[in-house]
Amino acid sequence: MISCTEFIPAYSEGFKFLEQLGGKEEVEKFWSELSDLYLKDSLSKLIKEKGLEGCFEYWSHSLNEEAADFTMTLDTSKREFRIDMHRCPSKGRLLELQYMIPHHSYCDHCEALYRPIVEKAGFTYKSEVDSDKASCSFTIYK
């Protein structure tokens, strides 16, 4: 079994494997399918029903379970939701496994998964990533 606690290295190796088979295009194709299938019943539904409050609800659940180091802010007056990821649990774990080399564009999967959902719901997605430090921030706004 691949435990959910071992998923991140399996995910990263999966990106490498898909890239070996069909280049970066194949990895992006997988991310696009994953965005549709995996987030359909969660983020996609919440953002359509509750807007930015739905984003707060979605990431409250996942980031706590992933034991992330983060600050999340919802400012309804500015119609803006923001996450400052001080230490990403996924990339952080990959950097800790010094005997493994993470997929070169590992961090790109977040934007590939979330941006289409956010834009489909009529919001804008903007992110800044420092993958060497396992940190990033992103903002979703009207």
Place this chain on the structure above:
Amino acid sequence: MIREYNPIKTMSRKCSDNKYLHKDFHQTMNLLLDYIHRNFGKEKLIRYLQQFTVAYHKPLHESLRGGDLKALADYFSDLYEKEEWPLTIRQGEDYMEIEQNECPGMHHIKSLGKVPTPLYVETYRAVYTTLCDDTPFEYRLVYFDEKTGACKQLFTKRKEE
């Protein structure tokens, strides 16, 4: 009394504030396995699991190469403890037997109303067979229930030829 409306809501957490256990990753794993199987076939799916095992289980593989079966028992105990899932381990000098009534991954996938990929069994068979390659041990999946993931796995010392 006039209550002032605060338009800002925040949440801050440190890594140490929570336990790392995001069970929905089982479904993401399931989707990755299914994607490879659907688009590239069984052989490539197994190749992926072999590649993952060689990369991720390198330290455990080294221990097994050195004949350390206890390292494997410790690995499984720790893994299932983190998953908060029951597992029976029986160990002798030359063997280790693992038995579970249900697979935690398959259980979670089904709890979300999703279906485990038809080759989910390979996350056991392909992974642990590869782990034993070039070690004094061999792996056998004694039985595996495709519906629940209930299974018995056996690691034994190879017989010298």
